[in-house]
Amino acid sequence: MSDRSVFFVSDGTGITAETMGNSILAQFAIKPRHIRRPFIDTVDKAFQVVREINTAGEREGKKPIVFTTLANDDVLDILKTCQGKVFDVIKTFVEPLEEEFNMKSNHRVGRFSDPSVDGEYNNRIDAIHFSLEHDDGQSSRNLESADVVLVGVSRSGKTPTSLYLAMQHGIKAANVPLIPEDFDRGFLPSMLKPYKKKCFGLTIDPERLSQIRNERRPNSRYASLENCRAEVSSAEAMMRREGIAWLSSTHKSIEEIATTILRDLRPDRLIY
Amino acid sequence: MSDRSVFFVSDGTGITAETMGNSILAQFAIKPRHIRRPFIDTVDKAFQVVREINTAGEREGKKPIVFTTLANDDVLDILKTCQGKVFDVIKTFVEPLEEEFNMKSNHRVGRFSDPSVDGEYNNRIDAIHFSLEHDDGQSSRNLESADVVLVGVSRSGKTPTSLYLAMQHGIKAANVPLIPEDFDRGFLPSMLKPYKKKCFGLTIDPERLSQIRNERRPNSRYASLENCRAEVSSAEAMMRREGIAWLSSTHKSIEEIATTILRDLRPDRLIY
Known part of the structure; x- marks a missing residue:
């Protein structure tokens, strides 16, 4: 078993967080444990994931890595209180794009259309x-x-x-x-x-x-x-x-x- | 036809750049034209994509958006000379991870394993x-x-x-x-x-x-x-x-x- 955990946390399927996270991790000679947490769309669920992340970090003695695509700010704010290193895949690129498009983003939860x-x-x-x-x-x-x-x-x-x-x-x-x-x-x-x-x-x-x-x-x-x-x-x-x-x-x-x-x-x- | 182009440029299939880019663009109420450019793995191919991006930008009067996952620095440096707004999906997250892992990344071209x-x-x-x-x-x-x-x-x-x-x-x-x-x-x-x-x-x-x-x-x-x-x-x-x-x-x-x-x-x- 690997001694470092990576979490993929999303309000949808988590496909974006996972595709992205895997491409980035492929740049490193490590084999972390992968944990998918899809459909995290409430504050309560976010608290539960935070506990999981912190428990993994204490057990392993290393900061878990967290790739997330949460669009809801309340849920995201909870997640960010965890002791892992959080990479916010969407937000990192959304703000510079708001400037380029001269338009506010709609903070849409990442789901497939109906x-x-x-x-x-x-x-x-x-x-x-x-x-x-x-x-x-x-x-x-x-x-x-x-x-x-x-x-x-x-x-x-x-x-x-x-x-x-x-x-x-x-x-x-x-x-x-x-x-x-x-x-x-x-x-x-x-x-x-x-x-x-x-x-x-x-x-x-x-x-x-x-x-x-x-x-x-x-x-x-x-x-x-x-x-x-x-x-x-x-x-x-x-x-x-x-x-x-x-x-x-x-x-x-x-x-x-x-x-x-x-x-x-x-x-x-x-x-x- | 949309009046703004988005390019997905990769040395592999471009699946990461595209999945990622689409999730980010879903945050905005726009429908840009999508152009995939997979297998861009030489400096010559990069120059060609730069010309395409610049041509689109001139035609549309708006900066094209470019999502890229190029791992090779020579190829990436060429791409970055384009007149579009380049979002470097991998590099943005790789550097902070190098610090966290206390390890250099291997700049591996993003491809599937054999x-x-x-x-x-x-x-x-x-x-x-x-x-x-x-x-x-x-x-x-x-x-x-x-x-x-x-x-x-x-x-x-x-x-x-x-x-x-x-x-x-x-x-x-x-x-x-x-x-x-x-x-x-x-x-x-x-x-x-x-x-x-x-x-x-x-x-x-x-x-x-x-x-x-x-x-x-x-x-x-x-x-x-x-x-x-x-x-x-x-x-x-x-x-x-x-x-x-x-x-x-x-x-x-x-x-x-x-x-x-x-x-x-x-x-x-x-x-x-």
């Missing part, structure tokens, strides 16, 4: 359902309304990337596997023909692919290094021949793959 | 595949290894929430629909019986449910307000009888639902 009236939110949900229905080449129905069609061999990362693109960016991302039958025939799956311009390929090191496939189907031909090498090399040759851009998912997270796809295939989505 | 060697990342990918395989009551295989089983009527938000829990928190979230046959019999689906303690319910206002279902199957009995009212009221009665905690998804985003489920059902996941 989904029942938010068009952008509903687009994300629609995109998730679209990506699910078009996972793994399940359906060619409505493929013309896809924003992106990911292609690649089985277990190259297409499904998580499609779902991430839908969930975070509202992108309708279908995915279609390239399978040995396609390599034998030497053609892309026929459902892809009309949509080649929307295709984006994922490839992966055969060694890593074999390792991933072995976790699912140990000692199968499907997972063998020899077969993985053959599939990957055929898939790359096919994508090259068809002029489909691709990247390797081996050392990239789904977040990085998704951002690259947006930049290369839908640069308009980088402006919104 | 998935091929990162256990936590692989747990997330496994959780995504688990949640997909256990979407919509498709399979009772391995249900004992689920962290959470979401239950509720069709289109109450179970699928997007399951996938979000998997993707962001590495939670193995299954989901099982409650359907009219279950209400007629008066019992939970039998596959749920052994796992009642892991169940969490989603409910939804019948009016909103009818609206959502009508988008998929217009004018069907399935989507009719009368049927939605009957299903929702039967589902709530069943969850009450079975002692299953639930919440309403009507006015909550999947992020808020997921955070609530973690807090109520898996509080251990709030500490990591």
